[in-house]
Amino acid sequence: GNPAAIDVALREIAGMDDMPFVCTTGGISPEGFVNPIEHPSDHGGESETSRMMWIRPDLVREQKLADNPFGQLRVKSLAKAHFVRPWHLYVPISAGGETRKSSAAKGKLLVEANARGLADLLVELAAAPYDERFPYL
Incomplete structure (x- = not known):
């Protein structure tokens, strides 16, 4: 949820032994993968909810699925800038975006594609x- 902090940590870890370090929680899909998500979201939306519905359905309260609002910017140009967002204001209920189209089937597709x-x-890193x-070359 906080890519700026993760970037700082990765730079620190990478410098410890001069080896590359990869950290990912998703998003590395194989070539040709068609994303089933209809409503992309920054945090806690259809994608993350779908993954949880497949991995840990017991933790998803389907009666709470909704179109969850994000905090609205006072300065519209900030939407084009990279800045650290206070999550408690940006995503006040800890989930943002449309979640009603979430499904375990979509979650399974996402998790398996990201694992592949x-x-x-x-494999490519090991062979390089x-x-x-x-x-770099």
Whole structure:
């Protein structure tokens, strides 16, 4: 939920032993994957809810699925800028966006595609020659 903080941590970890470090919670799909999500969201929307419906359906209260509002910006141009958003104001109920189209079937597709994409990346990384310029030529 806080990519800026994660970026700082990754830079720190990567510098510890001069080895590349990959951290992902999703989004590395194999080539040709068609995303089933109809309503993309920054946090707690259709994608994350669908994944939870497949992984841990006991934690999803389907009667609470809704179109959850995000905090509205006073300065509209901030929408084009990268800035740290106070999550308690941006996503006041901890879920944002349309969740009523979520399903376990979509969650299964997402999790399996992201696992395949991550596996493909790891195989490709393992096969690549390593030197002081890695991962660059």
